[in-house]
Amino acid sequence: MRKNLIIIAVCVMTALLAVSGCWAITKGRSEADPTPNQYANTITSPPLPQSLTFAGEEVPLDVYWVREALDRELIVNCYQHSKTLRILKLSARVFPTIEKILKEEGVPDDFKYLCVAESGLENVTSPASAGGYWQFIPSTAKVFGLEVSNDVDERCNLEKSTRAACKYLKKMKNQFGSWTMAAAGYNRGDGGLQAAVDDQQVHEYWDMWLNNETSRYIYRILSFKLIFENPQEYGVKLCPAQMYHPIETKTVKVTTSIPSLPRFAEQHNVTYRELRNLNPWIRNNKLTVAAGKSYEIEIPKHPKSNYRDLFKHCDNPYLNLGATE
Numbered sequence: 001m002r003k004n005l006i007i008i009a010v011c012v013m014t015a016l017l018a019v020s021g022c023w024a025i026t027k028g029r030s031e032a033d034p035t036p037n038q039y040a041n042t043i044t045s046p047p048l049p050q051s052l053t054f055a056g057e058e059v060p061l062d063v064y065w066v067r068e069a070l071d072r073e074l075i076v077n078c079y080q081h082s083k084t085l086r087i088l089k090l091s092a093r094v095f096p097t098i099e100k101i102l103k104e105e106g107v108p109d110d111f112k113y114l115c116v117a118e119s120g121l122e123n124v125t126s127p128a129s130a131g132g133y134w135q136f137i138p139s140t141a142k143v144f145g146l147e148v149s150n151d152v153d154e155r156c157n158l159e160k161s162t163r164a165a166c167k168y169l170k171k172m173k174n175q176f177g178s179w180t181m182a183a184a185g186y187n188r189g190d191g192g193l194q195a196a197v198d199d200q201q202v203h204e205y206w207d208m209w210l211n212n213e214t215s216r217y218i219y220r221i222l223s224f225k226l227i228f229e230n231p232q233e234y235g236v237k238l239c240p241a242q243m244y245h246p247i248e249t250k251t252v253k254v255t256t257s258i259p260s261l262p263r264f265a266e267q268h269n270v271t272y273r274e275l276r277n278l279n280p281w282i283r284n285n286k287l288t289v290a291a292g293k294s295y296e297i298e299i300p301k302h303p304k305s306n307y308r309d310l311f312k313h314c315d316n317p318y319l320n321l322g323a324t325e
Contacts, residue, residue, distance in 0.1 A: 046074040047233055054222060055108035055179035060206050073216065073223035078234055083120065084227065088236060090121040091228070092243040092318045094133075097158050105166035113224045114183055115165070117217065123156040123280045131155045134165040144168055151288050152295070157281040180205045180218060188214040231322035238321040245310035245319075249278060249298040258287040270303045 048071060052059040061067050077084050098112045115121060118135040125131045129138065132155030138148045144164035146154040154160045165186075172182035175190060176197070184205045185193040193214075202208050205218060227234045258264050262285060265275040276282060278298040289295060302309070311319060 045071070046078045048074070049226065052222065052226070054183070054218065054225070055110045057178055057180050059222065063206060066206050069216065069219045070222055073219040074226065074234075077220070077223045077227060087116055087120050087224075088228070088231075088238060088318075088321055089242065089244045091116075093246050094121045094158065095318055096246060098162050101159065101162045101166065105163065105170070107166045107169055108179055110179075110221075110225060111165075111169060111183070113221045113228070114186065115162075116224045117220045132161050133158055134161045136161065136164065140168070149283075151284045151286065152281060153283050154281050160281075177203065178205075183218055183221065184208075184210070184214055187217040228318070228321075234322075236322035238319075240311040240319040241308070243311065243319050245307070247278065247305060247310070248301040250301050252297045252299055253294055254287065254289060254297055255294045257289045261285050261287060264297075268299050270299055274300055274303060 048067065049061070052061055052070075059066065059070075061070070094115075095112055098115060099109060102109055102111055115133055119133050121133065123132055124135075126135060130136060131138075131153065132141075134155070136144070136146065136155045141148050141155050141161075141164065144167050146157075146160060146164050148155065154164075169179075169182050169186060172185040172190060173179055176182060176185055176193065181193070181203070188196075188210065192211075196208055196210055197203060200208060209215075227236065231238075252268065261275060261282065262272040265272045268275075275297070278300060282297075287295065
């Protein structure tokens with residue numbers, strides 16, 4: 001009898017300790033987190049369209065590997081928020097220039113998203129020494145008329161590099177027969193893509209077995225196209241005040257060497273920082289101008305512009321991406 005009472009007492013004490021422990025844990029959680037059993041983050045799959053084109057050419061979304069490849073790049077770009085957000089903001093400043101030149105050169109507007117895929121709309125340098133907005137390697141840049149020297153790198157000149165990219169893309173289009181293949185050739189190189197065509201006897205990008213980078217390349221471009229053109233569907237909320245707006249500039253034509261660009265900036269009542277920001281193609285604190293050559297330097301019309309003044313009268317369609325305001 002005594003043994004049974006001891007066992008009962010131990011069981012009761014264990015139960016009481018368990019209850020009090022759970023109460024303490026719950027109490028502690030409720031003070032820090034009022035909904036301890038709910039995880040706030042929601043992971044959802046980005047929507048895929050029923051149909052899609054690139055540069056006016058149909059994307060065969062009914063083919064399973066095409067659909068899955070596009071899905072992969074949408075997941076990447078929808079969930080790497082910091083990088084995608086910066087690109088969206090930069091587009092308000094960079095796209096107007098690119099769109100104008102693409103139209104003038106007869107290249108489809110969708111190729112602005114190739115620039116996004118290449119550089120994120122910034123002047124960056126790859127491990128393979130490709131540089132600028134359109135990621136030319138030095139040798140290819142020179143073939144298409146861009147100067148790359150100690151003082152100047154025109155791969156970082158948005159207007160000149162965009163025109164060079166247009167020339168390259170039109171060459172690829174003539175060689176491979178479609179804009180989609182031209183985009184693939186831009187990434188793989190005409191020699192590499194031609195070797196794949198000759199080996200596989202396939203002329204459609206969607207059916208080719210290519211290296212990993214080029215296999216993902218067009219889908220990366222398409223994912224940016226979808227996000228930019230359907231911002232609300234992909235959770236984008238940006239208002240004009242949050243975008244990076246175009247800076248109004250005036251052009252100063254230079255025909256003689258400038259021994260000191262900081263002094264040149266001072267003479268034009270701007271900071272050296274503004275001068276370099278607006279002319280990223282300048283690589284040095286001086287500029288050597290050869291006989292018979294000239295350069296155009298952009299100077300801000302309103303030095304140290306107040307950011308509020310930059311978007312007051314702007315009608316750029318990229319300034320209200322998914323905004324609810």
